[in-house]
Amino acid sequence: MNRTMKLVVVGNGMAGIRTLEELLKLDPDLYDITVFGAEPYPNYNRILLSPVLTGEQTIKDIILNDISWYTDNGITLKMNCRVTKINRARKEVVADDGSVVKYDRLLIATGSNPFILPVPGNDLEGVLAFRDIRDVDLMIDAAARLKHATVIGGGLLGLEAANGLASRGMKVSVVHLGNALLDRQLDTAAARMLQTSLEKRGLDFLMNRQTEAVLGDAQGRVSGLRFKDGSELATDLVVMAVGIRPNTELAEQAGIYTDRGIVVNDTLQTYDPSIYAVGECVSHRGVAYGLVAPLFEQAKVAANHLAFHGIGRYAGSATSTKLKVTGIDVFSAGDFNEGDGTEAITLADPVGGVYKKLVIRGDKLVGACLYGDTVDGAWYFRLIREAKSIAELRESLMFGEGALGDTGHAGESSVAGMPDSAEICGCNGVCKGTIVKAIREQGLFTVDEIKKHTKAASSCGSCTGLVEQLLISCIGGAADIKPKSEKPMCGCTEFTHGQVRKAIREQHLTSIAQTLRFLEWGTVDGCASCRPALNYYLTSTWPGEARDDAQSRLVNERVHANIQKDGTYSVVPRMWGGVTSAAELRRIADVADKYQVPMVKVTGGQRIDLLGIKKEDLPSVWKDLGMPSGHAYGKTLRTVKTCVGKEFCRFGTQDSTGMGIALEKELVGMSSPHKVKLAVSGCPRNCAESGIKDIGIIAVDSGWELYVGGNGGIKTEVAQFFAKVQTHDEVLEYSGAFLQLYREEAFYLERTCHYLNRVGLDHAKARVVDDPAGRAELYARLKFALSFTTDPWAERIESPAVRREFEALHI
Amino acid sequence: MNTALLSEWTPVCNIGDIPTQGARIVKRAGHDDIAVFRTSDDRIFAIVDCCPHKGGPLSCGLVHGHAVTCPLHSWTINLEDGQAHAPDEGRVHKIAVRVDGERIYLNLSTQG
Numbered sequence: 001m002n003r004t005m006k007l008v009v010v011g012n013g014m015a016g017i018r019t020l021e022e023l024l025k026l027d028p029d030l031y032d033i034t035v036f037g038a039e040p041y042p043n044y045n046r047i048l049l050s051p052v053l054t055g056e057q058t059i060k061d062i063i064l065n066d067i068s069w070y071t072d073n074g075i076t077l078k079m080n081c082r083v084t085k086i087n088r089a090r091k092e093v094v095a096d097d098g099s100v101v102k103y104d105r106l107l108i109a110t111g112s113n114p115f116i117l118p119v120p121g122n123d124l125e126g127v128l129a130f131r132d133i134r135d136v137d138l139m140i141d142a143a144a145r146l147k148h149a150t151v152i153g154g155g156l157l158g159l160e161a162a163n164g165l166a167s168r169g170m171k172v173s174v175v176h177l178g179n180a181l182l183d184r185q186l187d188t189a190a191a192r193m194l195q196t197s198l199e200k201r202g203l204d205f206l207m208n209r210q211t212e213a214v215l216g217d218a219q220g221r222v223s224g225l226r227f228k229d230g231s232e233l234a235t236d237l238v239v240m241a242v243g244i245r246p247n248t249e250l251a252e253q254a255g256i257y258t259d260r261g262i263v264v265n266d267t268l269q270t271y272d273p274s275i276y277a278v279g280e281c282v283s284h285r286g287v288a289y290g291l292v293a294p295l296f297e298q299a300k301v302a303a304n305h306l307a308f309h310g311i312g313r314y315a316g317s318a319t320s321t322k323l324k325v326t327g328i329d330v331f332s333a334g335d336f337n338e339g340d341g342t343e344a345i346t347l348a349d350p351v352g353g354v355y356k357k358l359v360i361r362g363d364k365l366v367g368a369c370l371y372g373d374t375v376d377g378a379w380y381f382r383l384i385r386e387a388k389s390i391a392e393l394r395e396s397l398m399f400g401e402g403a404l405g406d407t408g409h410a411g412e413s414s415v416a417g418m419p420d421s422a423e424i425c426g427c428n429g430v431c432k433g434t435i436v437k438a439i440r441e442q443g444l445f446t447v448d449e450i451k452k453h454t455k456a457a458s459s460c461g462s463c464t465g466l467v468e469q470l471l472i473s474c475i476g477g478a479a480d481i482k483p484k485s486e487k488p489m490c491g492c493t494e495f496t497h498g499q500v501r502k503a504i505r506e507q508h509l510t511s512i513a514q515t516l517r518f519l520e521w522g523t524v525d526g527c528a529s530c531r532p533a534l535n536y537y538l539t540s541t542w543p544g545e546a547r548d549d550a551q552s553r554l555v556n557e558r559v560h561a562n563i564q565k566d567g568t569y570s571v572v573p574r575m576w577g578g579v580t581s582a583a584e585l586r587r588i589a590d591v592a593d594k595y596q597v598p599m600v601k602v603t604g605g606q607r608i609d610l611l612g613i614k615k616e617d618l619p620s621v622w623k624d625l626g627m628p629s630g631h632a633y634g635k636t637l638r639t640v641k642t643c644v645g646k647e648f649c650r651f652g653t654q655d656s657t658g659m660g661i662a663l664e665k666e667l668v669g670m671s672s673p674h675k676v677k678l679a680v681s682g683c684p685r686n687c688a689e690s691g692i693k694d695i696g697i698i699a700v701d702s703g704w705e706l707y708v709g710g711n712g713g714i715k716t717e718v719a720q721f722f723a724k725v726q727t728h729d730e731v732l733e734y735s736g737a738f739l740q741l742y743r744e745e746a747f748y749l750e751r752t753c754h755y756l757n758r759v760g761l762d763h764a765k766a767r768v769v770d771d772p773a774g775r776a777e778l779y780a781r782l783k784f785a786l787s788f789t790t791d792p793w794a795e796r797i798e799s800p801a802v803r804r805e806f807e808a809l810h811i
Numbered sequence: 812m813n814t815a816l817l818s819e820w821t822p823v824c825n826i827g828d829i830p831t832q833g834a835r836i837v838k839r840a841g842h843d844d845i846a847v848f849r850t851s852d853d854r855i856f857a858i859v860d861c862c863p864h865k866g867g868p869l870s871c872g873l874v875h876g877h878a879v880t881c882p883l884h885s886w887t888i889n890l891e892d893g894q895a896h897a898p899d900e901g902r903v904h905k906i907a908v909r910v911d912g913e914r915i916y917l918n919l920s921t922q923g
Contacts, residue, residue, distance in 0.1 A: 523875065523876055528872070531875065532873075551830060551874065559871070563882050567868040808835070809824050809836065
């Protein structure tokens with residue numbers, strides 16, 4: 001192994017090590033790495049010090065990277081070893097054990113120091129901070145010997161320290177400068193409830209008290225506190241939890257520019273270009289962050305530049321969410337104090353211990369403060385980050401998202417009360433306990449990491465909301481939860497779906513290779529997640545110009561059949577509007593006999609499914625059927641379900657079957673971000689189930705009603721009323737225009753209901769219903785795209801080159 | 812197994828018979844199918860066509876870099892050593908490949 005460059009990391013905490021993990025992913029062999037850590041432990045999860053203090057977890061539980069991780073990655077770890085000097089001229093660091101290590105790149109991740117009040121007596125024995133494992137050890141030790149502890153500071157850290165010491169049997173007083181606890185996280189009403197409930201648990205509060213001095217006894221031990229108002233409090237132990245300060249001492253000594261923290265640019269470089277800094281010690285655009293999520297975002301960018309990839313900029317973080325458990329669920333996000341131009345929806349149940357406040361500005365949710373019941377915190381946080389109109393949700397906003405997933409987990413919508421054995425992911429059989437264990441032991445911070453490690457939420461995704469909740473309940477504010485619109489497409493890139501689409505359109509990119517080059521993809525040729533998405537974005541943006549890449553389609557769309565668990569395929573021929581004939585049925589029966597089809601089944605979309613066909617038989621099965629593909633496998637129009645309509649039905653008001661056939665013939669072969677299902681019912685009795693389709697059409701005597709965004713699958717969604725039209729042609733035009741809008745704007749694998757959730761129904765109405773010229777253009781673009789479609793089965797029966805996919809080599 | 816058999820290379824097809832970023836299945840009577848892959852850099856790899864997870868046909872997976880993602884449950888298998896990508900654990904048996912000009916040969920004597 002030829003590692004020519006030397007990287008030294010000062011600081012063995014979460015930010016520094018996360019940067020190394022990101023760097024190793026990009027280029028494991030670039031650097032010879034040395035890590036200095038002042039503490040005698042490998043990297044651990046500082047956020048979980050509170051459960052260690054209460055005794056719910058041990059130090060071992062909160063270690064993120066054990067010693068073997070460093071060894072396995074060839075990293076020299078110097079624990080219990082403090083760097084005392086950076087010599088920038090010689091590019092070396094000097095440590096307190098006398099060692100001198102040279103660097104080509106230096107990463108400073110020294111974190112922050114607890115702020116110690118500058119009052120007399122602050123150095124007495126028995127005055128502690130709450131910052132690291134050593135502090136926790138001292139507190140645990142003190143709790144076993146001493147009686148009365150006083151915590152200065154009624155913020156998150158202070159309350160956690162108080163809660164921990166109380167749970168270890170100490171009598172605890174909390175001294176707070178202001179008149180409300182957690183004043184940065186809660187409004188006064190919620191703070192009051194919190195205080196009452198903590199008082200009931202035996203904590204004492206001394207509000208509006210400014211500490212003037214720590215008093216000591218003759219042996220130099222803490223004996224009490226004196227406040228500005230002259231009053232005194234006797235105590236055996238003082239824990240100062242009044243804030244943190246970026247640890248910039250080393251950088252300052254080395255002459256690196258600092259203000260509140262070490263000043264870095266958007267690539268996390270300090271004023272010395274070979275020195276980077278990340279984490280709590282940093283000041284970026286004037287902001288020093290004290291939460292984990294921003295540190296991780298910084299780590300990603302710093303690693304990218306350390307690996308000489310040179311892409312990615314850190315533009316600051318939206319750190320609105322804070323959530324921790326002091327035995328009581330508390331959640332807040334965004335701007336939750338009412339001000340000018342805002343209104344608040346409040347629910348208060350002091351007896352039940354629940355308080356919720358949602359702050360709205362215009363038609364957007366801008367803040368949330370929840371106390372006692374925080375189940376919907378993640379949902380509110382998403383709504384705040386997405387900043388989309390909540391006008392339609394307003395009436396039910398306070399009642400939460402409701403059932404997070406309607407199928408697969410018995411309607412449960414809250415994970416808090418579930419036992420460890422409760423199944424969270426019904427697809428892969430993953431229980432709550434397994435997920436919690438993985439989060440703790442593997443140090444997971446995102447839903448994607450949980451998917452990878454446990455497989456939970458990795459199939460149908462309906463339990464994603466529950467998994468998010470679990471993540472939040474385990475690691476609190478460190479949970480890295482983002483809406484799809486803000487997440488990178490996959491591990492190959494930093495760009496979001498929206499950014500990639502924009503680049504393809506604006507740069508006129510027409511091939512995957514060109515796109516990967518232009519957007520500087522991190523992998524040679526993408527992965528199984530981004531390639532199908534790119535192929536869709538390219539072909540839908542540039543129909544007739546961008547070539548469809550068969551090798552970037554998943555197997556079903558490549559072989560035009562649906563793969564089954566044993567590697568055989570299902571074949572569903574198209575039956576327009578669900579209408580068939582004796583001749584077709586006879587051919588289907590003959591195929592079933594000839595190929596010994598193990599099962600013939602009627603589908604939910606009014607078609608016939610032949611299951612258990614061998615791959616090599618597919619082309620001859622299609623030939624014998626003599627029917628076009630039913631596309632029962634693709635991200636495309638699936639079926640148009642119909643009822644018989646007025647031709648036969650005594651209630652029918654219109655020819656729903658004819659309308660369904662017309663729609664299906666027009667839209668067949670239409671590629672789309674996800675599957676698309678339609679239905680046409682001949683009267684409001686709605687026998688074709690139009691209410692749960694992407695587009696549902698209901699005939700009435702005076703015309704046709706169009707509904708959009710329904711879904712009968714993972715999450716049952718009732719379609720929303722879209723428009724009422726009079727004529728057959730209008731049904732085609734409105735439906736086509738809506739689908740084209742969806743094709744152009746939705747992210748890959750986003751169903752119409754999720755797309756509409758993101759952009760709002762009003763947006764779709766404005767583009768399709770209210771704008772006749774825009775509607776005509778959308779419809780024309782759809783027709784143009786559809787002009788390139790062919791029947792995939794016919795194509796494969798005829799062309800030997802594409803048939804090769806199905807032919808095995810025999811030896 | 813004697814050494815004479817070890818040098819037995821069986822011709823299966825030409826490079827051009829496998830689509831770039833694709834695979835072909837090699838069928839043998841009485842043995843597991845073999846998947847022969849061609850990656851975007853025109854390297855050829857062969858593994859038993861059976862995912863260590865639930866036996867999915869890897870030959871039908873999506874090929875990216877020197878890896879293939881199984882079509883059934885998206886396990887990713889490294890084509891160079893047959894090992895599943897972490898955090899999944901498992902290994903597919905690899906078959907030795909020799910390319911002579913356009914012609915692809917497999918060494919079937921080491922695999923049952």
